[in-house]
Amino acid sequence: MLMAGTRLPLVEFxxxxxxxxxxxxxxxxxxxxxxxxxxxLTLLGPSGSGKTTTLMMLAGFETPTAGDIRLGGRSLAxxxxxKRNMGVVFQNYALFPHMSVAQNLAFPLRVRGVxxxxxxxxxxxxxxxxKLDGLGDRRPHALSGGQRQRVALARALIFEPDxxxxxxxxxALDRQLREHLQIEIKRIQRALDLTILYVTHxxxxxxxxxxxxxxxxxxxxxxxxxxxAIYEHPANAFVAGFVGENNRLAGTLVARQGDRCxxxxxxxxxxxATAADPLLPGDKVVAMIRPEHVQPGAVPPAxxxxxxxxxxxxxxxxxxxxxxxxxxxxxxxxxxxPVDMAxxxxxxxxxxxxxxxxxxxSASEIEPxxxx
Amino acid sequence: MxxxxxxxxxxxPLLAFLIVSFIVPVLLxxxxxxxxxxxxxxxxxSAAALRTWDGEGLPPDALARTVxxxxxxxxxxxxxxxxxxxxxxxxxxxxxxxxxxxxxxxAGAPGETLAxxxxxDRRWARADIWTVMRHxxxxxxxxxxxxxxxxxxxxxxxxxxxxxxxxxxxxxxxRTFKIASLVALFCALLGYPVAYLLASLPRRIANPLLIxxxxxxWTSALVRTAAWAVLLQTNxxxxxxxxxxxxxxxxxxxIYNRLGVYVAMTHVLLPFFILPLYGVxxxxxxxxxxxxxxxxxxPLLAFLxxxxxxxxxxVAAGAVLVFTLAVGYYVTPALVGGGADQMISASIAxxxxxxxxxxxxxxxxxxxLLPLLLMLFAGRTMVRTVPA
Ligand SMILES: Nc1ncnc2c1ncn2[C@@H]1O[C@H](COP(=O)(O)OP(=O)(O)O)[C@@H](O)[C@H]1O
Ligand SMILES: [Mg+2]
Numbered sequence: 001m002l003m004a005g006t007r008l009p010l011v012e013f014x015x016x017x018x019x020x021x022x023x024x025x026x027x028x029x030x031x032x033x034x035x036x037x038x039x040x041l042t043l044l045g046p047s048g049s050g051k052t053t054t055l056m057m058l059a060g061f062e063t064p065t066a067g068d069i070r071l072g073g074r075s076l077a078x079x080x081x082x083k084r085n086m087g088v089v090f091q092n093y094a095l096f097p098h099m100s101v102a103q104n105l106a107f108p109l110r111v112r113g114v115x116x117x118x119x120x121x122x123x124x125x126x127x128x129x130x131k132l133d134g135l136g137d138r139r140p141h142a143l144s145g146g147q148r149q150r151v152a153l154a155r156a157l158i159f160e161p162d163x164x165x166x167x168x169x170x171x172a173l174d175r176q177l178r179e180h181l182q183i184e185i186k187r188i189q190r191a192l193d194l195t196i197l198y199v200t201h202x203x204x205x206x207x208x209x210x211x212x213x214x215x216x217x218x219x220x221x222x223x224x225x226x227x228x229a230i231y232e233h234p235a236n237a238f239v240a241g242f243v244g245e246n247n248r249l250a251g252t253l254v255a256r257q258g259d260r261c262x263x264x265x266x267x268x269x270x271x272x273a274t275a276a277d278p279l280l281p282g283d284k285v286v287a288m289i290r291p292e293h294v295q296p297g298a299v300p301p302a303x304x305x306x307x308x309x310x311x312x313x314x315x316x317x318x319x320x321x322x323x324x325x326x327x328x329x330x331x332x333x334x335x336x337x338p339v340d341m342a343x344x345x346x347x348x349x350x351x352x353x354x355x356x357x358x359x360x361x362s363a364s365e366i367e368p369x370x371x372x
Numbered sequence: 373m374x375x376x377x378x379x380x381x382x383x384x385p386l387l388a389f390l391i392v393s394f395i396v397p398v399l400l401x402x403x404x405x406x407x408x409x410x411x412x413x414x415x416x417x418s419a420a421a422l423r424t425w426d427g428e429g430l431p432p433d434a435l436a437r438t439v440x441x442x443x444x445x446x447x448x449x450x451x452x453x454x455x456x457x458x459x460x461x462x463x464x465x466x467x468x469x470x471x472x473x474x475x476x477x478x479a480g481a482p483g484e485t486l487a488x489x490x491x492x493d494r495r496w497a498r499a500d501i502w503t504v505m506r507h508x509x510x511x512x513x514x515x516x517x518x519x520x521x522x523x524x525x526x527x528x529x530x531x532x533x534x535x536x537x538x539x540x541x542x543x544x545x546x547r548t549f550k551i552a553s554l555v556a557l558f559c560a561l562l563g564y565p566v567a568y569l570l571a572s573l574p575r576r577i578a579n580p581l582l583i584x585x586x587x588x589x590w591t592s593a594l595v596r597t598a599a600w601a602v603l604l605q606t607n608x609x610x611x612x613x614x615x616x617x618x619x620x621x622x623x624x625x626x627i628y629n630r631l632g633v634y635v636a637m638t639h640v641l642l643p644f645f646i647l648p649l650y651g652v653x654x655x656x657x658x659x660x661x662x663x664x665x666x667x668x669x670x671p672l673l674a675f676l677x678x679x680x681x682x683x684x685x686x687v688a689a690g691a692v693l694v695f696t697l698a699v700g701y702y703v704t705p706a707l708v709g710g711g712a713d714q715m716i717s718a719s720i721a722x723x724x725x726x727x728x729x730x731x732x733x734x735x736x737x738x739x740x741l742l743p744l745l746l747m748l749f750a751g752r753t754m755v756r757t758v759p760a
């Protein structure tokens with residue numbers, strides 16, 4: 001972990017829970033999470049998983065129903081939002097429509113008593129930082145979506161907050177702009193050594209930006225770790241399915257030895273996998289294998305499991321091809337293959353994988369919100 | 373292009389209806405404020421002759437002869453009262469002068485020269501009646517507008533104030549605008565918090581409350597005003613309550629004075645302030661307030677710097693609406709006001725339906741309408757400077 005060692009974390013959630021009045025389930029439950037100084041931590045999860053609630057509790061707009069949130073070792077329980085010194089970038093930007101861009105940026109300075117030359121210089125510097133030089137006199141409604149996003153970011157940075165909270169800041173933008181702004185945000189974070197708590201439902205964005213990712217589902221944090229750890233070693237079937245693309249094969253555990261196990265699929269075929277949960281023979285399990293880890297054709301037997309499939313679709317994707325296949329009796333499967341490979345609809349083929357790459361989880365885990 | 377024609381065709385019936393039933397009648401009515409057709413319609417030849425006369429001293433015999441002929445003709449046709457009434461506005465006594473002269477002419481008295489007329493009545497030998505006729509020769513007049521401002525033109529063409537005891541309209545106008553401004557102010561003070569509450573509560577709670585605000589819309593202003601009369605009377609609920617709480621020793625006069633007018637009118641007009649403001653407030657992004665506090669603004673400052681400026685177009689719209697309606701109010705001040713609390717629409721009603729002096733009614737209406745149009749225009753530009 002990043003904050004391992006003697007340094008205190010900047011922000012700490014300790015046993016935090018939030019139940020909204022009238023809501024039956026907890027929006028956030030049993031949350032323990034620490035954010036280190038200078039860290040870029042992303043809350044990743046499907047819609048309704050409690051990400052915004054977590055962010056709003058930290059910003060002070062929602063009060064935890066249990067637990068404690070600390071900033072620099074001090075409890076935030078009695079500190080109102082305007083005394084928390086956190087820059088918040090809202091999903092809809094929340095720019096002040098009756099003020100020019102420069103006035104928007106000067107607002108946090110003005111309420112802190114910074115005025116005149118000094119404030120003006122800071123505004124100019126902030127505009128330069130987000131590459132909006134010369135647009136200070138515009139009204140927010142005269143800006144494009146991407147420009148508004150930059151203004152919101154600049155406004156959240158200009159007063160040098162302890163931490164910047166961003167709630168799906170790129171959610172409303174088209175793909176190209178989003179990727180461009182991801183790079184910008186990363187650049188600014190490095191340049192200013194910012195601590196950022198970022199919220200997104202886009203796993204690609206989370207993996208690309210973050211030092212660590214915390215995966216949320218149903219109000220509970222499922223796993224927290226570096227993007228690599230989350231991707232390579234998902235803690236459960238939900239994380240495996242939500243982060244990156246994954247194939248799910250449902251079956252029953254028939255044998256287990258150490259972390260190796262054998263699973264009988266619905267169609268009767270037997271595959272081998274790595275048990276990621278404590279499983280016993282007879283348990284219902286799902287085996288998860290990523291498309292790029294599936295190897296078509298002959299494979300060395302030592303570390304491999306094989307499976308017979310029927311090709312349904314064979315699609316060209318420029319740098320690779322994808323096979324959508326049918327596993328007789330056990331559902332469908334996506335495979336990523338080199339462009340030069342040839343196959344056609346109706347072919348029967350044998351595929352295989354390294355057992356390390358196929359993870360078996362208990363089937364009673366939470367169903368993923370999305371699998372691609 | 374075709375789309376535009378289609379949309380025009382769709383609104384054309386409504387437009388035609390508005391023009392025929394509203395715009396044209398209003399313009400025709402208002403035109404009466406500046407037109408003066410009583411004399412030149414009834415006595416066309418005299419009017420033409422009056423216009424060519426230089427107005428110095430006494431008129432030539434030819435003019436006197438034309439007037440005498442048309443006077444007699446109008447008397448026989450039964451249309452003399454139009455001219456008689458008109459001249460009487462400017463010069464009291466003209467009415468009887470015209471009728472006695474016409475009677476004598478009908479009886480055979482000669483009317484060929486100014487001297488003939490002067491023999492019938494000596495007043496024909498004075499300049500003032502002729503000057504008054506010359507002013508009334510149409511087709512346009514400044515008479516009504518000046519009268520509505522407590523001014524008149526003397527026989528020499530100078531604009532003068534009317535005597536103090538006849539000067540009423542300027543005072544009534546000032547009173548009307550003062551009452552309307554204060555009612556708009558009271559509506560703003562009472563309505564802003566209500567609209568704010570409605571706009572910030574969840575819909576589930578706000579909707580029933582909104583119905584309470586709308587409820588007064590479904591009762592007539594007359595009924596509501598009468599209810600206030602009951603509440604505010606000397607032995608009414610409010611007075612009883614004040615005495616019970618020991619705030620006053622004896623009943624206070626709450627009604628049939630200016631206080632009653634303010635209370636009743638503010639109540640009647642409050643929804644007109646709340647609704648437009650509520651509409652504007654609903655459009656204000658609630659996260660803007662959150663953003664303000666995350667940026668370090670304490671609640672009051674966030675409200676003053678972020679919320680209030682965004683709600684001002686609604687305040688302006690509501691205030692203009694209330695002011696506009698209040699300025700034209702008639703029933704409420706008549707019922708709960710005292711004699712000194714009548715507003716200008718009472719005078720307009722008087723001239724429209726009692727004295728039938730439509731020129732005067734039109735002039736007062738026009739003077740009421742002009743500041744309102746200015747205000748609406750100012751309100752519009754104010755709304756436009758703050759985009760939603
Ligand atoms: N103000 C609220 N009142 C009641 N329930 C809420 C409120 N805000 C969010 N929730 C509920 O809490 C859960 C988590 O919501 P949220 O934190 O917004 O999720 P996310 O940001 O991950 O989409 C959802 O089930 C949502 O319906
Ligand atoms: Mg959210």
